[in-house]
Amino acid sequence: MSRAVDRDQLVEANAEFYAAFEAGDLDRMSAVWADGPYASGVTCVHPGWTRLRGRDEVLRSWALIMANTEYIQFVLTDVEADVYGEQAVVTCKENVLTAEQGGESGILAAGSIVATNVFVRVGGNWRLLVHHGSPILNDAEEQ
């Protein structure tokens, strides 16, 4: 398989992670994350949180977050995707528009998150192994 096809499929897998979150669909989110022998190494850092580790703990956090998110939309920018054999790293900026469950109607919050997403290729498909998202407090590009 060519490197360009590898990379396209990787960018698509990365987009599906955010699409699953936007849809609030736990089945789709479960399918995004690596399973089987990789389950114990599944790791997630939500912005401002400490590390969650193990597929079950990570998916529980997503169930909770999605249940408490009324609306969320991502526009991804600065997407960089590098394939290293059967592993890959995607980094991107998440431009987020969100409303929390039970928040005042029409009140949205916007913010920028920087994300590192590590994927592994299993059975020809890229599955998410590590997600680390963090709030951008100090934008070096604007200094």
Place this chain on the structure above:
Amino acid sequence: MSRAVDRDQLVEANAEFYAAFEAGDLDRMSAVWADGPYASGVTCVHPGWTRLRGRDEVLRSWALIMANTEYIQFVLTDVEADVYGEQAVVTCKENVLTAEQGGESGILAAGSIVATNVFVRVGGNWRLLVHHGSPILNDAEEQ
């Protein structure tokens, strides 16, 4: 090579990253990071910063940060290290004690950072490809 030896060398490479920062030694820090064909994929997110990409840009940031750090000490806890062939992921909590250059004598700051460090094995040595550090604002373990 056994998996246990792989992992020990990985944990040692991860510790050397923090030791190089503590020593304020740019040569040691340069040796930690991947080079050659990996140089363009070298990526670093300092806590609260946006993404820096490319070996040169990342090492420039370290030169700047180390020049402005009077004293820093790390105690790493919750270190998890997973080897996936020639790539590896280390996650840990950085318990940091620091003093900034020009700060009032004796004034130290302490904080907790969660870090994801992705390594590649080059010529038998683990080299750092991606570092993503972020401040812990919401400690789920304490909720």
